[in-house]
Amino acid sequence: MTGVEVHLREQRARGRKLLVPYLTGGITADWIEYARGYASAGADAIEIGLPFSDPILDGPTIQEASDRALARGVTTRSVLEELAAVRLGVPLIAMTYYNLVVHEGAAAFCAALAAAGVRGLIVSDVPLDEADDLRGHAETAGVELTLLASPVTGPERLARIAALSRGFVYAVSLMGTTGERDRVAGSAALLARRLTALTDRPVLLGFGISTPDHAAEAATLADGVVVGTALMRRILDGATPAQVSAVVAGMRQALDAGSPSEVSGSASVVS
């Protein structure tokens, strides 16, 4: 599998808007089937949440998803083992909190990701200033550490985040936690514009992207979107992998329809 950034740049070069759905690792016994569903519905990469007991950047839905996974006995290791055993055809990005990294030791943690075929890493509570150590270990292991940018990030920090982030730049569209919202936040447009002016690296908008319309709108501002809670809520409510895959496909279609040059043949699992 190619690296996250190479892959995302390739897809973007085809005129495609990028779609990166999120899945809490181990949320159900058949969680890998959801990941397969994401991939076949046209995901360009998949974020796999490594569940943590105290997810301070997550709203109630992803908190509940993490709790459920943990109650099933899921661990960082068990998620990585299951991932190592499958080939999904798109880059995988681990998303988690720093305690799980520190617990294993950053070097061992990054090596374990790489060994499981996970090429990207996002750590919600490691901001730019604290990222040096982790970035070093990630680079050594061949893992791309993606940094997050926020609407309140000042110009200098934003430039450094854009320069040091790998894979893509995660533009947090709003001041808040993960969760569904009625509309794309007003702060998204400005942040996306500031970032795209600073860097040629893919810029993805995340947080609150809840519907195909949101995705299409956000994709006019940036290179693509990250979608999490809208999918996890359905999984928590008992939707099957095929049903959730159809939701991802709907997002894919909206992105393709809204994109300047449409790419066909990607939305294969629409039900």
Next chain:
Amino acid sequence: MSDVSLRPVSLRPGSTLVGRRTKMGDPDRLGRFGDHGGQFVPESLVPACQELEQAFREAWADPRFRRDLDRLLAVQAGRPTPVTPAWNLSVELGVTILLKREDLAHTGSHKINNVLGQALLARRMGKTRLIAETGAGQHGVATATAGALLGLRVTVFMGERDMERQALNVFRMRLLGAEVVPVTAGSRTLKDATSEAMRHWVTCVDSAYYCAGSVMGPHPYPWMVRELQRVIGDEARTQCAAELSTGVPDYVVACVGGGSNAAGTFAGFVDTAARLVGVEAEGGAAATFGRVGVLHGFRSYVLQDDNGQVVEAHSIAAGLDYPGIGPEHAHLADSGRARYVTVSDDEVIAAVARLARTEGILPALESAHAVAWVLRAADSGELPPGCTVLVTLSGRGDKDITALMERL
């Protein structure tokens, strides 16, 4: 009864720690105390933390701010709090015990020292709201009090389980005009309330000030809260000098939840030969049973399972039900300058009863941890006969009556 306090005490060999130069000074540029501390927050909170650090530095160096705070501490909080020789207990134990009486501070605990400082700072920064988490409710009550006094709206996040255990304080906060938000996630105690307060803070950083209740959270909180609590140690240092022929006690003991009353106390004695002892609840003893981790914005010792998941703390004292410990304490433990020990719930209840009976003082369950260790150590001979011990009584036990009625 009077021969206890003035008995001359000589330092025993080995109790001099002058060679260990751990100071409780400023953390480094990244907010580190040794390997601990830092600013592990989502990017959305970084500007707020930086703004706060700047504002606190300026305020702390501004004589007018210091004067305003000192006056508030005097006329509102009732400072200085006395140091009380525990005559009868001293005779029973054969060691000289002095109590630093934070239980006599307004609202019933040391939490008011920190909160008055932060609320003044919030107002100076132009914020209109205070957000806080609370465990025992003491920090919440103190914050509600400061909010009422200084005209700031107050929202307190509190674990549902703690709301049951500390119903009296919930009522008090509401009476003081604060909004109390029940937290139903996870263990429904202080850890989850802290997470929820931080989640809420992200949504309103412009108008709201996050008022941390202990020496934890991202930089600058651990440093700032210690500075605001050092009034305990500074006062006690002077009071001990007047009370003891040796000037400085042999032992300085305080309970540790996040560690603010202990940090404030230790700060007054870290440059002396006094042995510093922090007492944690057996079921929440991060310094003893924790491993290095990152929780709520800082690196320190954290109670966690084999997979790196943070575990719930368990203590009869809601204020000590926290799975981490302030980063400066982790550093003091690493360097050996302070020692961290644990006591059990049963020892704590016995200590409450003993102090009530011997001195007519009803300590908070949290504070009784410090007393409990002294009882045990005097009994075992670890505290040599005739030595002097300063114990910080961080709060009073009125809030714990219901819990005690169930256990006694």
